[in-house]
Amino acid sequence: MEFEAPYIAKKAQAGQFIIFRIDEQGERIPLTIADYDRENGTITIIFQIVGKSTQHLATLNEGDTILDLVGPLGVPTHLDPDVKRVCVVGGGVGCAIAYPQAKALHSRGIYVDVIAGFRSKDIVILEDEFKAVCNELVLCTDDGSYGKKGFVTNALQELIDAGRNYDAVIAIGPVPMMKFVCKVTEPYNLKTIVSLNPIMIDGTGMCGGCRVTVGGKIRYACVEGPDFDGHQVDFDELMRRNGTYREYEQHCRLMAQA
Ligand code: FES
Known part of the structure; x- marks a missing residue:
């Protein structure tokens, strides 16, 4: 979905996000800026329907409005200038965040491989966009319905074994995926940046x-992140905290559908 937001489009950088409210009653929902067009003054977001607000958002049509959005928030992704070879790993809707990362690195002349993983073929996104901004795209599905069968962690291990010699890995997706990507890279002491998605309110x-x-x-992910050194993150705590409102979210969504 594209939003007209010229001031945000002017300043947005890879790794940053916005928080929107759909209406007066709406909760505050953080979403990463997947793309921006500085000339046209628009930003692009890619979202998955999880609760009531995202469900409502999905019903909007071209020309509709939302109450407000604030951004760009967070610290843009930072990589040392001597990084020359990067593997960007995206999982599911996390690929929406992985894409601007790959695009920004590629535009700096850095060698970029992308591993994009999805549950199945019907939810594959951004394939052509990724191909345009990387040296090699490895697309995997858990059920083998498209691309390579298996998880992004297996694909990453294969590329490391093939001697790709990465200076850094950027992993963005579900928390368990980021946790296991870090477990793959840790023995090689391979710098791994993860983009965390904790519950956010004010941002x-x-x-x-x-x-x-x-x-x-x-650390506060909204102002000190959302990117952190993956080898230092307590992922289990993050998973516990992220589950706090899961039942309530589903309840609200079902009530909205009724
Ligand atoms: Fe409130 Fe980060 S969202 S402190």
Whole structure:
């Protein structure tokens, strides 16, 4: 979905996000900026229907409006200037975030491989877009209905074994996926940046909702992230915290459907 948001489009960088409210009653939903067009003043978001607000968002048509959105929030992804070879790993709707990362790196002349993983063929997104901004795209599905059968972690291990010699890996997707990508890269001491997706409310460092533990210290993903060193992240705690409102979200969504 494209939003007309010229001031945000002007400043947005890879790794940053927005928070939107659909209406006066709407919760605040963070979504990564998947793409931007500075000339036309638009930003693109890619979302999955999870709760009531995203369900409502999906019913909007061209020309409709939402109450407000704020951004760009968060710290843009930073890679050391001496990084020359990167593997970007995206899982599911996380590919929406992996895409601007690959695009930004590719435009800097960095060698980029992309591994994009999906549950099945019907939810594959951005295949052509990825192909345009990387050296090699490995597309995998869990059920083998498209591309290579298996998980992104297997594909990553194969590329490492093939001697790709990456300087860094960027992993974006479901928390368990990011956790296991980090387990693959840890023995090689291969720098791995993950983009965390904790519950967020204000997005400005005041509420504490997005608290994550990184290297044993509390960090606020909205203002200090969302990117962190994956080898330092307490993923199990993040999974526990992210599940806090799951039942309530599903309940609200079902009530909205009724
Ligand atoms: Fe409130 Fe980060 S979202 S402190």
